[in-house]
Amino acid sequence: MPTMACIDCGAVLIEAPSWQAMLVKMMPHYLEAHHDVIAGHSDHPKGAWMERFMAAYEAAEHSVE
Numbered sequence: 001m002p003t004m005a006c007i008d009c010g011a012v013l014i015e016a017p018s019w020q021a022m023l024v025k026m027m028p029h030y031l032e033a034h035h036d037v038i039a040g041h042s043d044h045p046k047g048a049w050m051e052r053f054m055a056a057y058e059a060a061e062h063s064v065e
């Protein structure tokens with residue numbers, strides 16, 4: 001199963017079978033440690049963060065194979 005470190009601090013490692021599940025499992029950590037990243041998303045699109053997240057997840061997925 002892909003294992004991914006938090007892309008903003010690297011302090012937590014989370015494993016999940018899909019990027020969607022990874023996002024869900026990552027959220028509590030973001031709420032606690034990186035609230036600024038996810039706060040105010042209505043006026044600050046999260047596109048750049050999602051791009052980093054997807055790139056990191058894909059790298060984790062490939063390292064499993």
Ligand SMILES: [Zn+2]
Pocket residue numbers: 006007008009010011012029033034
């Ligand atoms: Zn973090």
